[in-house]
Amino acid sequence: MIRGWFAIAAALAMVSVAFVSGGIGAQTLARLTVDSFILSTDTATPKLEIPFHLIVRVHVRERVDSIDNLVLPILAELELRGDQRVIRSSPSGTDYTETITVVAHHTGNIAIAPATLQAIDARDGRAKQYSSNGLTITVAGGALDPLAGAEGVARRVWHWAVTIAIWGGGIIVVVALAALIFHHRPVRVPAPAQSPEPPAQPALPVSQRTRRDQLSDALTVLRAERNRGSAVRVRAAVWRMIGASEGETLADVLQRPDATDPRMSALLRSLERAAFTYDDDLAPAIDDACASLEAILS
């Protein structure tokens, strides 16, 4: 159920991005002098099931009517509730602010990837991709927290009483068992030398998504938004997932150990085709990429 919500949220986020950016497929980059590009939240400690805002702020020196080719991160772990865009021009340039209302459905850390903006840098005439800062938010218990609410004080007292009783009882039982064991302990023989205990594996953070989850998100995005921009974003996400860095080419990526699986290499190739083929071939290329994703997920 929750996974379904995430999938819908991801799809909605993509549709929103397409609306904002006009689609990277248009490939018309504006000449901009980007002074600042910031991703922030309106609260340092968002609460479970309580809406909060993600805010993207861009300042450019030029006076423009719109900021195109702005790509928001895939908000797979947050539900999208709304989106507001404000653009203001002044003699010093243009301020673009996008406020996205989101809700978290689980507690713990949630990493939000940077937003990106593609434009031609007016300073040197070169096409560039600007990235904002990324965010990691920690979602705490909110309205669903059993200790919150009007009768919080009474429930809190009751909660502490029960907790102390459980802990106290537990300690007494442990001490009694220990006394019993030590009293009847057999004579010890030296144990053979043992190899040291392997270090405990760090627990996975709640928000860490498996590779399967990420590929599932990618499939949802590609199905929901069948255009060049989503193909390019999914390609970038899959490359990041297998550890490829920005600026590599397909030939480099196919050399990586994670890409040796025939199904993964087929996916990489189909995404490359979807990212660079001509417009008439885009739909079959996206079908091909979806089929490759389904083959991995099946």
Added chain:
Amino acid sequence: MRQLGSDPIVTEKSPAYLVNALAQTIVGQREVLDGLLLALLCNGHVLLEGPPGLAKTLACRSLAAALEGEFKRIQFTPDLLPSDIVGTRVFDQREGAFATVLGPIFANVVLADEINRAPAKVQSALLEAMQERQVTIGPQTHSLPDPFVVMATMNPLDSEGTYALPVAQMDRFLMKVNVGYPSPAEELQILDRFAVADTQPVRAVASLDDVKRWRAGAHAVHIDEKLKHYIVDLVARTRGARGISLRSDRGHAVDAGDLIDYGASPRATLALANLARARAFMDGRDFALPDDVRAVAPHALRHRIGFNYRITTEAVTPERAIEALVADVAAP
């Protein structure tokens, strides 16, 4: 369309089939064969640099034979005249009139051997014909055959008595391919293959009309907008290479910007795009990829970048400098 990344489908009358046919005669030198075919698909000319005896002439002759085209070889010498290349008018005593004798440049594949041995006047005559694809002899202008590809060779070892090609003329070559020595295994294969006869004839596997068809196909290959920006960025980086650090053979860091006097011209931008298209076509695709651009970049850039004396004093090879330049620009 074939699966991206798999081996090209080799069918008769395809560029890959032609390369395979050439490879039956020429051992190794795959880069040279691919370069010749890329130039053919782009309607451009190739500069081959390498020591003597590396099958440069054989490759060009085999290419012409495989296409049922005409092959001519011109040995450039210091006493060569422009008329020795383009042709001249001679008086026909029987007819009592001047007749035009066309020069060896009227062929589909022309090998200009050791182009830097002839003075500037002769080089200019050849390069003008390469650019215009026609020559004027007396009052008449003659179109050169189509396809028309010039493969010029230069010997890097023996520079005494040579005339360096001017920058503007070098720029007219679509690409420059460095011809290297074969591997020991390839050299053994050469011994076996040529033990019986000097050369093994190449059978015709395609026609000149096929070449025209391939050329149209390569021209129609799609180049995405992101790729165009990548190409422009690559060429622009050759003009402002400061900040790219590379390691010299002596082990210290060198700034690439200190090694370059001038970068590549806009012709390099066009050459990169055309070569990337042709490579995609040879690979059986109708759209180009960043890998295509990266693969052809050294061929399109190496003769268009002006390295200064420091590349020698700092013990850095031009190839390594170009490699660093290409690696510095992030692919889309």
